[in-house]
Amino acid sequence: MTQTRGPDQPPILGEEPLKGTSDVGAQRIARVYAESLYSVASKQGQAAEVLEEVDSLIRDVFRGRPQLELLITGSAIGRTAKEDVIKSAFAGRASDTFLHFLYVLNHHDRLDLLRTIHSALHQIDNERNNRIRVHVQTATPLADDQRERLTTQLGRDLQAEVTLDLQVDPDLLGGMVVRAGDYVYDHSVRTQLATFRKELIERMSHEIQSRRDRFRS
Numbered sequence: 001m002t003q004t005r006g007p008d009q010p011p012i013l014g015e016e017p018l019k020g021t022s023d024v025g026a027q028r029i030a031r032v033y034a035e036s037l038y039s040v041a042s043k044q045g046q047a048a049e050v051l052e053e054v055d056s057l058i059r060d061v062f063r064g065r066p067q068l069e070l071l072i073t074g075s076a077i078g079r080t081a082k083e084d085v086i087k088s089a090f091a092g093r094a095s096d097t098f099l100h101f102l103y104v105l106n107h108h109d110r111l112d113l114l115r116t117i118h119s120a121l122h123q124i125d126n127e128r129n130n131r132i133r134v135h136v137q138t139a140t141p142l143a144d145d146q147r148e149r150l151t152t153q154l155g156r157d158l159q160a161e162v163t164l165d166l167q168v169d170p171d172l173l174g175g176m177v178v179r180a181g182d183y184v185y186d187h188s189v190r191t192q193l194a195t196f197r198k199e200l201i202e203r204m205s206h207e208i209q210s211r212r213d214r215f216r217s
Helices: 024-043 047-064 066-073 079-090 096-107 111-128 144-158 189-216
Strands: 003-005 131-138 161-168 176-180 183-186
Touching (some): 047 066, 047 096, 047 111, 066 079, 079 096, 096 111, 111 131, 144 161, 144 176
Parallel strands (some): 003 161, 131 161
Antiparallel strands (some): 131 176, 176 183
């Protein structure tokens, strides 16, 4: 099954690049914690529930109460005080699995990685369920039938459930740029013109050099 997302729609939770830190080492640590949480939740049949709880924490709680995020992810108070805040805010409202996870993060001073863990957790869920987000840039918006044909083709080629992230870039002039993971397909008019220009310059340089060589000989 394929899905499309128009250029005016909000980002899909968990599909944005890892956020919260630019430290590659910290991102790897976040991935380890996310894998641990996902594994435990899956074994208990609570993967979807825990994912929704993490989404709600980032999307609703932190957005509505930014001071709470600063309190539990910052360094203003210590572990004991943070545990009291977590218990007061989430005990009885969150699952035992998620509440215990917050306690573990607090114990290891990793609550500051919550946003990065959130992104990593959704990446893991997408991997487990064979879902791929494909970024598509076009010079003009795609019509509905074009979106459908593109998502169908990509889903067939990638053998996965595709979520299409559409972006309009008039500078492309025409054609499109498709990015899926490490794969990039650039068939834009801008790139074609740049390639043609490069080849033309190289050809002219070669001809000039050849003429110089003939003249010298």
